[in-house]
Amino acid sequence: MDQIAIHARASYPKALATLIRLLGDITVAEDALQEALTRAVETWPRDGIPDNPVAWLVTTGRRRAIDGHRRRAVEARHSQRVAAAAPENPEDVVLEDALTLHLRDDLLRLLFTCCHPALAEEAQIALTLKTVAGLSVEEIARAFLVSPQAMERRLSRVKRKISEARIPYEVPRAAVLAERLQAVCAVVYLIFNEGYSASGHEQLIRVELCDEAIRLARLLGRLFRDEPEVWGLLSLLLLQHSRYRARLDGDSEIVLLDSQDRSLWDQRLMVEGRFLVEKALRMKRPGPYQVQAAIAAVHSEAERPDETDWVQIAELYGVLERYQPTPVVTLNRAVAVAKARGAAAGLVLLETLEGSADIGRYHHFYAAKAALLVEVGRVAEAAGCFETALGLTRNPSERRFIEHKLADLR
Amino acid sequence: MLYTMLIYAAEETIESYTPEQREQCLMGHRHLQQKTKDKKTFVAAGELMSTTSATTVRVREGKPSVVDGPFAETKEHLVGFYIFDCEDLDQALEYAKEIPHADAGSVEVRPMPHLEAVATA
Numbered sequence: 001m002d003q004i005a006i007h008a009r010a011s012y013p014k015a016l017a018t019l020i021r022l023l024g025d026i027t028v029a030e031d032a033l034q035e036a037l038t039r040a041v042e043t044w045p046r047d048g049i050p051d052n053p054v055a056w057l058v059t060t061g062r063r064r065a066i067d068g069h070r071r072r073a074v075e076a077r078h079s080q081r082v083a084a085a086a087p088e089n090p091e092d093v094v095l096e097d098a099l100t101l102h103l104r105d106d107l108l109r110l111l112f113t114c115c116h117p118a119l120a121e122e123a124q125i126a127l128t129l130k131t132v133a134g135l136s137v138e139e140i141a142r143a144f145l146v147s148p149q150a151m152e153r154r155l156s157r158v159k160r161k162i163s164e165a166r167i168p169y170e171v172p173r174a175a176v177l178a179e180r181l182q183a184v185c186a187v188v189y190l191i192f193n194e195g196y197s198a199s200g201h202e203q204l205i206r207v208e209l210c211d212e213a214i215r216l217a218r219l220l221g222r223l224f225r226d227e228p229e230v231w232g233l234l235s236l237l238l239l240q241h242s243r244y245r246a247r248l249d250g251d252s253e254i255v256l257l258d259s260q261d262r263s264l265w266d267q268r269l270m271v272e273g274r275f276l277v278e279k280a281l282r283m284k285r286p287g288p289y290q291v292q293a294a295i296a297a298v299h300s301e302a303e304r305p306d307e308t309d310w311v312q313i314a315e316l317y318g319v320l321e322r323y324q325p326t327p328v329v330t331l332n333r334a335v336a337v338a339k340a341r342g343a344a345a346g347l348v349l350l351e352t353l354e355g356s357a358d359i360g361r362y363h364h365f366y367a368a369k370a371a372l373l374v375e376v377g378r379v380a381e382a383a384g385c386f387e388t389a390l391g392l393t394r395n396p397s398e399r400r401f402i403e404h405k406l407a408d409l410r
Numbered sequence: 411m412l413y414t415m416l417i418y419a420a421e422e423t424i425e426s427y428t429p430e431q432r433e434q435c436l437m438g439h440r441h442l443q444q445k446t447k448d449k450k451t452f453v454a455a456g457e458l459m460s461t462t463s464a465t466t467v468r469v470r471e472g473k474p475s476v477v478d479g480p481f482a483e484t485k486e487h488l489v490g491f492y493i494f495d496c497e498d499l500d501q502a503l504e505y506a507k508e509i510p511h512a513d514a515g516s517v518e519v520r521p522m523p524h525l526e527a528v529a530t531a
């Protein structure tokens with residue numbers, strides 16, 4: 001990327017966030033910013049990059065929106081808002097200092113609006129990537145394996161809901177801020193997982209989502225310096241992403257943690273991830289992201305799988321279970337307990353999950369149980385569990401893995 | 411006795427009306443409203459914005475949940491309604507959570523572009 005593209009990209013979310021406040025509508029603001037960016041590409045190579053590119057884009061975008069509004073009759077609803085935002089003299093430049101003061105709040109407004117609970121999750125994700133991350137419709141469509149037309153429809157539907165239902169463009173009041181910040185973190189984590197869980201030929205195009213999620217988490221960290229869960233989230237993403245090159249084999253199939261070539265783990269990301277989770281934990285307000293990051297950090301410290309501190313990991317899963325009492329967390333705790341204190345102890349925990357509604361369809365549960373049954377010598381029961389697991393998954397590489405285990409038993 | 415008339419229709423049909431069909435429909439509403447206003451039987455009427463603008467609120471074990479979209483359960487039936495004049499959706503959602511039936515049933519929140527009403531005794 002050349003300098004101009006880098007500055008334009010870095011300025012996009014802040015400029016858009018402020019333009020939405022000034023112009024009162026996401027679509028109107030997006031169009032105005034697009035025009036300003038076009039103008040930047042024409043004039044910045046000649047005049048140089050302005051000292052404050054965000055201020056330049058906002059001023060230019062707003063002037064363009066107001067001029068455009070004067071030229072054509074815009075829909076009445078928009079025109080009232082644009083007219084209300086128009087200064088006495090439209091040539092007035094927005095005072096840069098005043099603008100900088102508002103930038104942080106505008107970006108927060110945009111984030112909280114995109115992640116409003118009254119919007120569907122997939123809509124929150126798409127809109128956050130479009131506005132806060134500044135991705136194009138084509139890029140988002142490609143990452144979610146849908147056509148650009150379908151993504152365009154999804155985005156216009158969500159923008160329509162925001163304007164029709166009058167979802168506020170505001171930072172939530174203090175009483176609900178923590179809850180709403182959790183929703184923002186959840187969206188960032190979902191974006192990351194979309195990229196992280198991809199395999200096969202999809203993997204190359206979707207991994208960009210991991211980078212976007214990390215960029216968004218860094219942005220959250222700058223906006224909420226005193227929120228340990230935000231740092232926990234960023235740490236978790238960095239630690240998971242550090243294993244990126246070791247996660248897939250030559251055929252782009254997923255390699256489990258135990259079998260990964262640890263020399264491929266990205267040391268730089270691991271060091272940063274561990275530093276951040278320690279920083280977060282020192283704030284003495286633990287939460288689920290910090291605990292998950294701590295688990296990932298303990299894994300990252302083991303140079304070989306048998307050096308893993310399973311006692312600590314089992315304890316951390318016990319803490320995570322208090323925040324997220326779900327069968328999947330208990331399953332992970334049982335596996336860690338089995339590694340720390342033996343298969344029998346793990347099986348006792350797994351049996352507490354027997355009969356729970358969600359776990360019955362979850363093939364990992366039966367595969368994990370079967371592996372523990374093998375260890376304690378209950379081979380016939382183990383075979384039965386592998387059979388059940390096989391009946392619950394269609395994923396070819398997972399099927400091969402289980403079939404392999406079954407063959408070993410016979 | 412007050413009676414509530416709840417209107418059910420396919421949104422796609424209404425959205426694909428020709429201008430003539432739309433005008434005919436509006437005339438029908440205006441005619442009925444005028445007639446009942448003259449007879450002093452009119453109380454209130456309003457148009458709901460499309461279900462794409464809907465949000466459904468439930469409270470379970472004291473914890474409110476907010477989801478996108480209209481109410482879509484067939485076992486529950488309409489038992490009442492409120493109309494509030496709110497600043498924005500957040501304020502509307504706060505009131506929705508306080509409606510007693512939200513703790514077992516559901517409250518669908520829909521914006522209303524227009525309300526026609528007369529003061530009643």
